[in-house]
Amino acid sequence: MTGESANKQLLHLVFGGELKTLGGMEFRDLDNLDIVGVYPDYQSALAAWKSKAQASVDNAHMRYFVVHLHRLLDPGSKAGT
Numbered sequence: 001m002t003g004e005s006a007n008k009q010l011l012h013l014v015f016g017g018e019l020k021t022l023g024g025m026e027f028r029d030l031d032n033l034d035i036v037g038v039y040p041d042y043q044s045a046l047a048a049w050k051s052k053a054q055a056s057v058d059n060a061h062m063r064y065f066v067v068h069l070h071r072l073l074d075p076g077s078k079a080g081t
Contacts, residue, residue: 012045013038016052016064
């Protein structure tokens, strides 16, 4: 890609917290979610996710996620990851 499309922000949110059950998607305590940050591209978000996930490897209930905010902001967009 070149020009404007190569520099377009594709915002991603990285957050995590302790889940109630290992196979579930419900958080134990919403007040203690770890909002890691918002990143301008998937690669940056993935690096932040990986760092937090590796740091919490001893807690089996702790999970971190990458949310594609750009898809929520513009659902009709065919933008990348």
